[in-house]
Amino acid sequence: MAKPLLSTLRGRLFALLAVLGAVTALAVGGATYVSVRAEADQLFDYQLRQTALSLRDQGRVDGDDAATLADPSLDYVVQIWSLQGLELYSSRPQGMTEPLPARAVLGFSNLRLGGQDWRVFSAATPLRVVQVAQPLAVRQKLAALAALRSVVPVAVALPLVAWAVWWLIGVSLAPLSRVVQAAQAGGANALDALPTAGLPGEIAPLVEAFNGLLGRLSAAFDTQRSFVADAAHELRSPLTALKLQLGLLRDAAPGEQQDAAIARLRGGIDRAVHLVEQLLALARAEPGAAATRLPLDLAELARQAVGDVQPLADKAGVSLALTAPDPLPLTGDPQALRGALRNLIDNAVKYGARTVQVSASRNPGGPAGAPLLRVDDDGPGIPPEQRERVFDRFQRGEDASVEGSGLGLAIVRAAARQQGADVSLADSPLGGLRAEIQWPAEPRA
Structure with a gap:
């Protein structure tokens, strides 16, 4: 009959290791997710800064760069202002309804524009100010996708590791299963030693101690069977003699003949009583008998x-x-x-x-x-x-x-x-x- 999973040693070990593995995987996955998102944010900030600095060092935005920056699918916004606040260049992606403010905060800053949050990097030269911005929602989406891709291998490996752990536990407990099968295969009087080959070090002493107990029980049973057989053999002779003496007493004539028969019968009874007392004394002294201290x-x-x-x-x-x-x-x-x-x-x-x-x-x-x-x-x-x-x-x-x-x-x-x-x-x-x-x-x- 199949047993519930948690009622077996293999099931308990697997459940404990599965919980430990799941907690570890969640901790590692969570830490990886947070770390990758932070690194992605740093990478996006680096791209913003490099774009702004490259435009700051150019005298103007040529046609190719202007065409690239004007691509509506590009999620970057580039605007160049003169020191007098005149807009020299602007690229606006779809959905952007208003330009970046002319008065920029140099370096990194966050601002809300057109109903959404933006990450902005501004750089200034003696003649102009360059601003490069990116929607925070886009950054967060890209960072989340990168972080999830880094966690996917852990999620894929977790079931494989669980299967490997289940198989390894089964292999490790196989010697114990052989011991159980050997114990179940024996009959009521089977006292053969159980196999100890390949048992883990924590279980081998238990099986060896049990084998020692089986050996002592076997020796005790052998002693008991031998004792009973010898006692029956030894008691047969005096009991047979008593039976014969009783017959002689019944047939003896009153007087000296009958007295002699009674004396022989009394002697036989004394010998039988002595033998029984000796048997009882030996039984009390045999191994396993309770010893008085x-x-x-x-x-x-x-x-x-x-x-x-x-x-x-x-x-x-x-x-x-x-x-x-x-x-x-x-x-x-x-x-x-x-x-x-x-x-x-x-x-x-x-x-x-x-x-x-x-x-x-x-x-x-x-x-x-x-x-x-x-x-x-x-x-x-x-x-x-x-x-x-x-x-x-x-x-x-x-x-x-x-x-x-x-x-x-x-x-x-x-x-x-x-x-x-x-x-x-x-x-x-x-x-x-x-x-x-x-x-x-x-x-x-």
Whole structure:
């Protein structure tokens, strides 16, 4: 559907430039008109003066000059007077009813004679006075015609310039039109980058920023689709197990057999609940999720996380120690950071460590005052070539006997990045694995 001219960028630019061009053309044309008229008046005055001076220097008006001056179509009037006031010569064009006055004003003057205005130049010699006159109406008409002829090229060029401006605006906006067509051609799920070739410098950053947004949306959608697919796959197994355990419970005889079936069913429900909680924690930590920013004490948060895992450590016979001597104020999401640290400690306890040391301090090797959370253990550790892969979702360790969802380290990395920190794995001085959550600089509470 065609859009109104002024609703398009091309139309608005053309309208503004057309108004500017019209105002400029009027100003230039008006100035040219006034200037040419003034120059024409000066030229006519020069002709009057030269004619009078040439006749003043002649002894008499010969036959040829008299015939020329007597031409009725000539708009000049020439009269020569003696010093006694006698008319020696006079040429009168058609329509002139009375002669010029004998008493002339030397030089240029204006007078009204026979119902019209005249421009007169008078020159005197010791023997006579020469007067040359021209109707002001004739002068003004000739001057106006000369001025109009000088303005005609501007008037003729104006439409051509307007067409050229319209065409140039269209050429300049053609890359933007291609961007619009590319955006309209895509379907509802099309997140391909828009073309940026040839875009003006003022529009290219906008399209590039939009392409960046499309890229982030595409990555988020891919992550979401992958997350949903992995979650559905992982939930299928515990739900199937629950269904089987429910059937075993129904068929179990009352007594020890039924109690064992109930215990297995309760364990399956606990694992399913844990998996759902881990999925929710990962969803809250994924890019794009709203991040909570509250003042917190990292040392206190570490004590709470250690307290959460302490019963599991006591049950497994693991020595769990914490070093957090000073308050570490910063701004972040207490729940997300507490859950991330709890997952790191929980992994160390589950995967065979006998000693786990947790510390919250300022990073001595990083930016001044940057907080650092560290978990060291003496367990089997993770080979260096596998340390990046274990951050993938649903990636479990090599020990198949350890129950888990494979989401712990994925949650840790997502939560840390959401808080502006990063997670790294390295060898621990205790002989096992060291996990660190590091901030790049000192956050302010």
